[in-house]
Amino acid sequence: xxxxxxxxxxxxxxxxxxxxxxxxxxxxxxxxxxxxxxxxxxxxxxxxxxxxxxxxxxxxxxxxxxxxxxxxxxxxxxxxxxxxxxxxxxxxxxxxxxxxxxxxxxxxxx
Amino acid sequence: xxxxxxxxxxxxxxxxxxxxxxxxxxxxxxxxxxxxxxxxxxxxxxxxxxxxxxxxxxxxxxxxxxxxxxxxxxxxxxxxxxxxxxxxxxxxxxxxxxxxxxxxxxxxxxxxxxxxxxxxxxxxxxxxxxxxxxxxxxxxxxxxxxxxxxxxxxxxxxxxxxxxxxxxxxxxxxxxxxxxxxxxxxxxxxxxxxxxxxxxxxxxxxxxxxxxxxxxxxxxxxxxxxxxxxxxxxxxxxxxxxxxxxxxxx
Numbered sequence: 307x308x309x310x311x312x313x314x315x316x317x318x319x320x321x322x323x324x325x326x327x328x329x330x331x332x333x334x335x336x337x338x339x340x341x342x343x344x345x346x347x348x349x350x351x352x353x354x355x356x357x358x359x360x361x362x363x364x365x366x367x368x369x370x371x372x373x374x375x376x377x378x379x380x381x382x383x384x385x386x387x388x389x390x391x392x393x394x395x396x397x398x399x400x401x402x403x404x405x406x407x408x409x410x411x412x413x414x415x416x
Numbered sequence: 417x418x419x420x421x422x423x424x425x426x427x428x429x430x431x432x433x434x435x436x437x438x439x440x441x442x443x444x445x446x447x448x449x450x451x452x453x454x455x456x457x458x459x460x461x462x463x464x465x466x467x468x469x470x471x472x473x474x475x476x477x478x479x480x481x482x483x484x485x486x487x488x489x490x491x492x493x494x495x496x497x498x499x500x501x502x503x504x505x506x507x508x509x510x511x512x513x514x515x516x517x518x519x520x521x522x523x524x525x526x527x528x529x530x531x532x533x534x535x536x537x538x539x540x541x542x543x544x545x546x547x548x549x550x551x552x553x554x555x556x557x558x559x560x561x562x563x564x565x566x567x568x569x570x571x572x573x574x575x576x577x578x579x580x581x582x583x584x585x586x587x588x589x590x591x592x593x594x595x596x597x598x599x600x601x602x603x604x605x606x607x608x609x610x611x612x613x614x615x616x617x618x619x620x621x622x623x624x625x626x627x628x629x630x631x632x633x634x635x636x637x638x639x640x641x642x643x644x645x646x647x648x649x650x651x652x653x654x655x656x657x658x659x660x661x662x663x664x665x666x
């Protein structure tokens with residue numbers, strides 16, 4: 307969400323570590339109603355946590371989508387490696403599902 | 417009474433209409449998507465408030481003028497907004513300063529009107545007060561962030577406050593019409609509003625490490641149609657479509 311803005315003479319735009327030459331990125335989680343979990347809605351650029359919450363309110367709850375907002379610095383998110391997807395997720399383990407097992411008739415209803 | 421109420425409603429409507437137009441000028445020009453949506457939200461909130469005041473004003477007047485006729489059919493001298501809201505956007509420091517000074521006024525204004533004797537006005541104000549509290553949180557956050565930020569942001573934020581300062585007193589200009597409504601417990605007392613406004617301003621500017629300006633000059637006159645050179649240009653852009661193609665609709 308950044309672009310090369312025209313500069314006035316002498317104006318400087320210091321590079322902030324971990325950003326794309328602009329404001330830090332925040333992940334936004336919105337809770338739709340009491341009792342539900344906060345669900346990832348997207349991300350916003352903002353200077354600090356307070357303005358990230360306001361930006362998230364404006365961007366992601368315009369149509370009454372939520373009753374609560376969390377914001378988390380994107381740099382605090384540690385993710386699994388998409389290149390390791392097969393090693394992580396593709397094991398064949400049918401016996402980990404309860405439907406793998408046949409219940410002896412003598413057991414009756416469980 | 418109805419004449420005073422009409423005047424008061426037009427002042428309330430015009431403040432919101434003109435600041436909505438000023439904020440609307442910024443849509444698609446903000447440097448970040450997030451702030452672009454934020455100014456659009458602010459603008460639309462003010463526009464919604466203007467519509468409610470205009471609609472009520474049209475009914476009080478009883479001359480068949482609706483919200484469009486009042487917003488788009490009056491000329492510069494007939495607009496009663498405070499001169500503060502017509503000031504140009506300038507840089508973001510200037511826009512933020514104008515918005516903050518307006519928000520710090522509208523929060524106590526609407527809270528007072530919501531408890532007033534005119535039920536219709538109280539209803540409009542009660543809804544608007546929730547929006548105004550959000551606006552104040554947004555704008556005062558930026559005043560502090562920029563004022564207490566870098567040397568450059570501090571300089572610009574102070575310049576914005578200094579630029580807007582001489583126009584802010586117009587928010588509290590009063591006359592016989594307002595005194596009549598004040599006696600009837602319909603309007604808000606501008607002196608009381610100004611006290612709370614000054615306290616909010618001093619608190620936020622203090623946290624922002626900014627100086628409260630000491631310039632004693634006060635440019636007033638907007639409430640009786642004596643505007644700065646900027647309002648005519650705002651109205652020209654705002655009204656040309658309606659005036660060129662009367663009755664045009666989406």
